[in-house]
Amino acid sequence: xxxxxxxxxxxxxxxxxxxxxxxxxxxxxxxxxxxxxxxxxxxxxxxxxxxxxxxxxxxxxxxxxxxxxxxxxxxxxxxxxxxxxxxxxxxxxxxxxxxxxxxxxxxxxxxxxxxxxxxxxxxxxxxxxxxxxxxxxxxxxxxxxxxxxxxxxxxxxxxxxxxxxxxxxxxxxxxxxxxxxxxxxxxxxxxxxxxxxxxxxxxxxxxxxxxxxxxxxxxxxxxxxxxxxxxxxxxxxxxxxxxxxxxxxxxxxxxxxxxxxxxxxxxxxxxxxxxxxxxxxxxxxxxxxxxxxxxxxxxxxxxxxxxxxxxxxxxxxxxxxxxx
Amino acid sequence: xxxxxxxxxxxxxxxxxxxxxxxxxxxxxxxxxxxxxxxxxxxxxxxxxxxxxxxxxxxxxxxxxxxxxxxxxxxxxxxxxxxxxxxxxxxxxxxxxxxxxxxxxxxxxxxxxxxxxxxxxxxxxxxxxxxxxxxxxxxxxxxxxxxxxxxxxxxxxxxxxxxxxxxxxxxxxxxxxxxxxxxxxxxxxxxxxxxxxxxxxxxxxxxxxxxxxxxxxxxxxxxxxxxxxxxxxxxxxxxxxxxxxxxxxxxxxxxxxxxxxxxxxxxxxxxxxxxxxxxxxxxxxxxxx
Amino acid sequence: xxxxxxxxxxxxxxxxxxxxxxxxxxxxxxxxxxxxxxxxxxxxxxxxxxxxxxxxxxxxxxxxxxxxxxxxxxxxxxxxxxxxxxxxxxxxxxxxxxxxxxxxxxxxxxxxxxxxxxxxxxxxxxxxxxxxxxxxxxxxxxxxxxxxxxxxxxxxxxxxxxxxxxxxxxxxxxxxxxxxxxxxxxxxxxxxxxxxxxxxxxxxxxxxxxxxxxxxxxxxxxxxxxxxxxxxxxxxxxxxxxxxxxxxxx
Numbered sequence: 088x089x090x091x092x093x094x095x096x097x098x099x100x101x102x103x104x105x106x107x108x109x110x111x112x113x114x115x116x117x118x119x120x121x122x123x124x125x126x127x128x129x130x131x132x133x134x135x136x137x138x139x140x141x142x143x144x145x146x147x148x149x150x151x152x153x154x155x156x157x158x159x160x161x162x163x164x165x166x167x168x169x170x171x172x173x174x175x176x177x178x179x180x181x182x183x184x185x186x187x188x189x190x191x192x193x194x195x196x197x198x199x200x201x202x203x204x205x206x207x208x209x210x211x212x213x214x215x216x217x218x219x220x221x222x223x224x225x226x227x228x229x230x231x232x233x234x235x236x237x238x239x240x241x242x243x244x245x246x247x248x249x250x251x252x253x254x255x256x257x258x259x260x261x262x263x264x265x266x267x268x269x270x271x272x273x274x275x276x277x278x279x280x281x282x283x284x285x286x287x288x289x290x291x292x293x294x295x296x297x298x299x300x301x302x303x304x305x306x307x308x309x310x311x312x313x314x315x316x317x318x319x320x321x322x323x324x325x326x327x328x329x330x331x332x333x334x335x336x337x338x339x340x341x342x343x344x345x346x347x348x349x350x351x352x353x354x355x356x357x358x359x360x361x362x363x364x365x366x367x368x369x370x371x372x373x374x375x376x377x378x379x380x381x382x383x384x385x386x387x388x389x390x391x392x393x394x395x396x397x398x399x400x401x402x403x404x405x406x407x408x409x410x411x
Numbered sequence: 412x413x414x415x416x417x418x419x420x421x422x423x424x425x426x427x428x429x430x431x432x433x434x435x436x437x438x439x440x441x442x443x444x445x446x447x448x449x450x451x452x453x454x455x456x457x458x459x460x461x462x463x464x465x466x467x468x469x470x471x472x473x474x475x476x477x478x479x480x481x482x483x484x485x486x487x488x489x490x491x492x493x494x495x496x497x498x499x500x501x502x503x504x505x506x507x508x509x510x511x512x513x514x515x516x517x518x519x520x521x522x523x524x525x526x527x528x529x530x531x532x533x534x535x536x537x538x539x540x541x542x543x544x545x546x547x548x549x550x551x552x553x554x555x556x557x558x559x560x561x562x563x564x565x566x567x568x569x570x571x572x573x574x575x576x577x578x579x580x581x582x583x584x585x586x587x588x589x590x591x592x593x594x595x596x597x598x599x600x601x602x603x604x605x606x607x608x609x610x611x612x613x614x615x616x617x618x619x620x621x622x623x624x625x626x627x628x629x630x631x632x633x634x635x636x637x638x639x640x641x642x643x644x645x646x647x648x649x650x651x652x653x654x655x656x657x658x659x660x661x662x663x664x665x666x667x668x669x670x671x672x673x674x675x676x677x678x679x680x681x682x683x684x685x686x687x688x689x690x691x692x693x694x695x696x697x698x699x700x
Numbered sequence: 701x702x703x704x705x706x707x708x709x710x711x712x713x714x715x716x717x718x719x720x721x722x723x724x725x726x727x728x729x730x731x732x733x734x735x736x737x738x739x740x741x742x743x744x745x746x747x748x749x750x751x752x753x754x755x756x757x758x759x760x761x762x763x764x765x766x767x768x769x770x771x772x773x774x775x776x777x778x779x780x781x782x783x784x785x786x787x788x789x790x791x792x793x794x795x796x797x798x799x800x801x802x803x804x805x806x807x808x809x810x811x812x813x814x815x816x817x818x819x820x821x822x823x824x825x826x827x828x829x830x831x832x833x834x835x836x837x838x839x840x841x842x843x844x845x846x847x848x849x850x851x852x853x854x855x856x857x858x859x860x861x862x863x864x865x866x867x868x869x870x871x872x873x874x875x876x877x878x879x880x881x882x883x884x885x886x887x888x889x890x891x892x893x894x895x896x897x898x899x900x901x902x903x904x905x906x907x908x909x910x911x912x913x914x915x916x917x918x919x920x921x922x923x924x925x926x927x928x929x930x931x932x933x934x935x936x937x938x939x940x941x942x943x944x945x946x947x948x949x950x
Contacts, residue, residue, distance in 0.1 A: 148502040195684065202446055202501040206640055207684070213633050214677040221670050270814075278809040278817045285801050288790040294772040295750070295782060297805040297863055310813075336633075340509050347506070381517035387510025391503050392495060409792045 101356050102272065106265055113254055122253040123325065128366050129257075129264045130321045131345065135358030136271050137314030138342050139351040143358075143410040144275050145307045146287030150205045150339050151212030154192075155312040157334030159185035159319025161219060164232040164329035174240050174250060178320045185316015186309055188215075193308035197301045200290070209336060216334040231330035235323055250324070260321055267314060272355065274310065283307055284410070340387075341365065348390050350397025353410055357399045364398075416545050418666045419659065424551045426658020427558035428617045432631055433638040433650040434565060435609030441645030442578065442602040444501055445493060448508035449485075451632030452515045453607050457481050457614020458623045459523055462530055470533035474615055481611025482604045489603040494596065512628065519625045527624035554616045561612060562651060565605075569647065578602055634661075637676040641683050643690030652691060703728040703897050704780075704867055709748060709758035718744045720921040721758070726867070726914075731893040733908045734901045736918035737941065742901045743785055745918070746869050750782050751775045762867070781865035783857050785872040785901070789844050796840035798855060800827045802862025834858050850881050857885070868892065870900045874907060886911050909933070917941070 109129065113119045134156055141147040159181035166177040196207050219226045226232065237256055241247035250256045274280055285293040286300050293300050323329045332338070346352075349361025372379035394401055396408075432454055439447045460477035461470075468476070488511060496504040531537075532550040539546040569575035578598060580588055589595045613631075621627060638657050642649030657676045664672040683690060702725035711719040719741045726732050734742050747753045749760050751772040760768045767775055790798050803826045804810065804817075818824075831837055834854050836847075844852060857873055870889065874882040882904060890911045892898045902908045908915065908929075915932045917924040919941045925932060932938055 142502075148500075148505070150502075150505065195681075202440070202444060202505070203640075203644065205502060205505055206446060206636055206644075210633075210636050210640060210677060210680055213636075214674060214681070217673045217677070221673065273814050273816075276817055277813050277815050278804055278820065279811060279813045281801065281804065281817050282810050284793075285790060288792055289788065291752075291772075292788050292790065292859070293801070295776055295788075295860070296802045297773050297776040298810055299771075299773045303810075337513075340506070343502075343506060344510075378517050378521055381514050381521070384510045384512070384514025384517065387513065388492065388507055391507045391510065392492070395503060 131362040132359040134318035145283040151208030153338030154212030155315035156319040159316030160323045163320035163323040181320025186313035189312020190309040193305040197305040233328040350399025354399040422659035422662030426655035430654030431613040435606035439606040445504040448512040451628030453610040454614040455628040457611035458618040461615040478611035482608035485607025530618040532619040643692040646692040649692035707759040730913035732914040733912040740918040741921040779866040781860040781863040782869040783860040791845040
């Protein structure tokens, strides 16, 4: 929030640390080999950060946000395979289409709150899932889309970077991640972001201060959808395909879990930490134990019951009780 | 024509199963403001328990014991875990049950294995019966009658008993119930158990006509969400009505265009929400806060 | 026509007629008190006027404009503000943030997505000025939930003032306060009528009689009587309605 004395620098210290850590990741011994894992962490961090605009800052429990990630993912795939084999155009379209659908859904849900809001977002994301699953001509149905290659980017005549090389793609995604993180930081620390927080704290009073809260909620929903779509598009390029599972409601549950686990309700960077821990442990667990879902489910339960403010909430102690 | 009737009857039967499940779900939502994600997997447990019990004690007893076992699980969940989320952010209750559902589904896989089973209807209910205007599966008729009977039981309980009245009151104003000196935690435990028993019963009777797989819980949970939103959160008749609508339309749509039958419930929901945001019979509930 | 007028305003809750065909006017620049026993409909009236709930029938007119179906934020932008009987603050936020949000809105900010909120220096100045004026300097960084009840009551009114309204509805602003604080707030409200039009719901008859220019008495959702303090004091119907209650019309 705002304070009477200090101010929020637009790149504050933790952000530098995060960026540098990610920049050096590929060179860390042992773990640095898993480049694709690192890319996936970046993508999910972006997704979780955008989701936290809704959950942590506005207090809107959108439980169907995987839907926009999935829409972005499919859009990138469809545009690549049917329209233009490139990098930028599919990605830009993921952003726009993801944002468009978020805007449409936002119109439906902006007036709702609490559990009702959560229920409806779940149901709507399921619609998207079934459409992706069944509309064979467009989405490839159960088999999904494949063959979404990563092309090259660059300036013709000057230079060209082959994104098909994993480490190139990692830094490409990192660059986008840095840009988006700074953008999201600016958004939540803007007057707009303050209004979102007032809605979280006391929507009725916010109305009585003259804020058109429904419009703000809709805007937050849409903005969040734009970034989610981008994350989805980046994911499709990562795995070179798009499957219906990206729209599965468990994905929506995952992003909520990551955000909470890391401490998204008390810290801007919580979602990033949560994504990193979540993706890594999921990969580790599933490699060694077939029934890892059991542990995964129990972890959910554990976090909710015992560390609802997440890891950063634990570490921060009593200093920060709500997200500012 | 006969084909249509057959689909329609199937839709009715499906709708009744949905209604029983949705009823349990909406009772829990109304009473505790908890979206019970485990409702689906408990439905599955009902079917699986019936599967196992049937070998030893026959279908009749399985019909009685399986739901009780499910209710026991529900009771334990409520007592140990779920009740810690009351009064807090509703999202936590949702996430908690979400995690529990995932873990429980995996338990099914571990105990009963991954592939599906088919459960045969008991012999005395096998085959079809001549209803005059059509032949129809004896078992499905039995299922339908049982579902109706259960719904009536629940209705009688809520309407005609004092405990039921307290529960109805608690669903809209829990503070009042506490102020009257009633033991709210115990009531909630009771409601949750009943809700889960309903899910379990539905699972048992649906087993012969449903494909019994570990993921069968999800296949009923999603429609349950839709039905509760469609019928109006917390509304008894809303759930019943919406359950029947969803069941019927799903079944009939299979007849015309099977591919979209999954989406029908959601389309219905979207349409209703556009014109009646609280669902068919919903009232302003605590969930809207 | 007064700054605010209601015409046959009616609201039912289930079978209960909470507001029954209420028609009255508020004169600009005068302090009007709305009194009546609990359940008379006073808060419901405020809720109806400010757009929190919709009437079943009737109209609300503000400066001649029909605002009956306007949403809350519209009504606030038109110039009506309101404080709550039960404290309705941003409890987890600091004192500074609470006031800041109101000032930010009044100065026309909010939609700016990429500006720095901290960079709104005019908002910051005004916020600090207001906090200083209400005597709470030094407590800016305290979470509101940790402030004393008296301070929070003051804040409740202060926040509603940040919108710089022309009509201010105060719902039991002295509720729960000791008599010393009550006096402070009454004087404060009296001063307000030089800048805007206050309408106050109050139970403390001493306060009501001392500060009001005009009194509206409500009973069972209807306007029982209205007039100057002296007229109301002498009114038999009013005395009858209050007979046996804790109110004592001196």
